[in-house]
Amino acid sequence: MRTTVVTAVLSAMIFFAGCVGYSNKPLYTDEVKSVFVEMFDNTTFTRDLEYDLTDAIAKRIEADTPYKIISDKSRADTVLSGKITGIGGVPLTLDRDTGRALENQAEITAIFSWKNLKTGQYLVENASLTATAGYSEFEQQSFEYASRVATNKLAERIVEEMQTKW
Numbered sequence: 001m002r003t004t005v006v007t008a009v010l011s012a013m014i015f016f017a018g019c020v021g022y023s024n025k026p027l028y029t030d031e032v033k034s035v036f037v038e039m040f041d042n043t044t045f046t047r048d049l050e051y052d053l054t055d056a057i058a059k060r061i062e063a064d065t066p067y068k069i070i071s072d073k074s075r076a077d078t079v080l081s082g083k084i085t086g087i088g089g090v091p092l093t094l095d096r097d098t099g100r101a102l103e104n105q106a107e108i109t110a111i112f113s114w115k116n117l118k119t120g121q122y123l124v125e126n127a128s129l130t131a132t133a134g135y136s137e138f139e140q141q142s143f144e145y146a147s148r149v150a151t152n153k154l155a156e157r158i159v160e161e162m163q164t165k166w
Contacts, residue, residue, distance in 0.1 A: 027163045029123075032116070034068045035061055036076035040110065041083035049084055052148065053110065056155035064159055078123065082112030082158075085128075089143055092134065106146035107132045108154050114162060129157045 037058045042050040057080065058069050070076040086109040091101035108131055114124040131153035135146035 025164065028065050028067070029164050032067055032077045034070040034076045034078070036070050036073045036079045037061070038079060038081040040081070043083055043085055044087045046087050046147070049087065049108070049147065049151065052151045053084060053155060056152050057158055060155045060159040065162065077118060078114060078116050080112060080114045082110050084108065084110045087147060102138060103134055103136045104143070104146070105132050105134050106143055106150050108147060108150045110154055110158070112158055124161055127161055129154060129161065131157055
C-alpha cells in the first residue's frame with residue numbers, strides 16, 4: 001500500500017516537473033503582419049557585408065516567421081534596422097612546430113532595433129549580437145567563406161530575437 005502511494009506521488013512529481021516552462025503561446029506576435037528591412041550600416045572596413053546580412057535577414061524572416069517583407073516602408077507595420085559594428089578573426093589552434101594557424105574563427109557583431117511604426121514603440125532596441133564561424137586554410141577555406149557563414153548565423157540570431165519573450 002505504502003509503495004503504491006509513493007509511486008503515485010513520484011509519478012505525479014515527474015509529470016508536473018515535465019510541464020514546467022511549457023507554453024502554448026505563439027512564438028511571434030500576431031500584432032505584426034509585415035516588416036520593412038532597412039539596409040544595415042557597416043562601420044567596418046569589410047566591403048559589401050551589409051548587403052549580405054540584410055539579404056540574409058529578409059530571407060530568414062520570410063522563411064521562419066509569419067511576417068511578410070514589404071519593400072515600401074510606409075505600408076509596413078514594423079521596421080528592422082541596424083549596423084555591423086565589428087568583424088574579425090582569431091586563430092583557434094596553432095601548429096606547434098611552425099606557429100602557423102591550423103584553424104581560425106571569423107566573428108561578426110551587429111546592433112539592431114525593431115520598431116513598431118504604428119505605435120512608435122521598440123519591440124527590440126539596440127540589441128547586440130555576435131556570430132562566429134570556423135575555417136581552415138588547410139581545408140581550402142578562407143576568411144571570406146567563414147564570414148559568409150557567420151553572416152547567415154547572425155541573420156538567424158536576429159530573427160530569433162524577434163520571437164515573443166515568454
